[in-house]
Amino acid sequence: MSKDCNDVFCFVVARCAVSPTGDKLYITCPSQNKLLTLAKDGSILATFMDPALKLLTGLHVTPAGQVLVCGRDSKNIIQVDSKGSKKLATLATPMDGVENPHSVCYNRITDSIIVGQWHHKKILVYKVK
Template sequence: MSTDTETCNIEGICELSGGEVVISDWGNCKVKLLDQEYLVVGHCDVPMHPFDVCHIGGNEVAVCVNNLDERRELHFINISKGKLVTARKLSFTHSCYATAHHGNKLYISSYTALYVYTMTGKLVKKLYENKSGDYTVQRIAISNDGKTIYITNDSNHQLITLDNLGNKLTTLTNVKGLCTFCYYYYYTSPDLVRPYGVHATTAGHVFVCGFDSDTVLQVDKDRRTKLATLARAQDGVYGPYAFFFSRRTSSVIVGGLKDTLLGIKVR
């Protein structure tokens, strides 16, 4: 937007039922509405940096607004005729960094733990926790049937799969090593360095992006191995934070650093 004063770093992406795309612009503290041609047609300001965004239903989205101890909030925004209006918000005692919605439950990441809440903000339970690093529960995605939960563990370069009770099912790990001859770090899977965003389609496909490797990957159904690398830096991927699979266009929509929104056709 011409009024933006900072780079548009896209931290979250979701799609409305009508095909419009909603993104969270971390740098400018805005939530933006894009039409089907990905042009900005509406926006609203939020009081602090917005992170993840998810579609709740109809024309409502939920956006994580987080800034250390000052704000730990989830803002519910209604969208109508290009106008974005914050209808209500929930406040938490922990960080609110990523969110997913399934059924009548909200799933909230606090960087190191995954919590389940009701839609009114009542804590149901802490589903999972990992204190082995600072960003062990980075982003979350939920399967269409609600039985499987996917978590990116940035600190340990992992994609973790849980059941809906919080039990760990599988772990896809990118092992980091140090070359004893040249003293450079290497990875067993260089296409997945610092896994960040994760998305599960209604058809059961799972995608994950590597922030430092500038990649978007598809993993197999048991989440143990990589199936394919869909895009790399040379395709326009740069510091990917978030992405979304659009059934309408059969495209993976990727957002990240440098004012970049990339559409990748998936066959």
């Protein structure tokens, strides 16, 4: 493994999640503000970066294959396409009460997104429309 931190393989994995079909692995790399999508064999299928997403922490893949990512320092939650290459939507921002999102998950029974925050005692719940 390379010691050059500009190399894509020199990163700390914050979170990982598997696609519903099991063919993709999504990995957040907070130090480089990247979401990597890997194939089963470990090859990189996509690298996602967005200037509006900083310090990627939380990651969740819904049963429908929607990829949800928290930007702790950017104070937002976004949805990325299942290929892991394109932003589809911003789901929550500070205007919605998000301060330092650290974890995210989707509850299909209640049709809501649940957000845990760094250094906060509140868990946020957003009903999906």
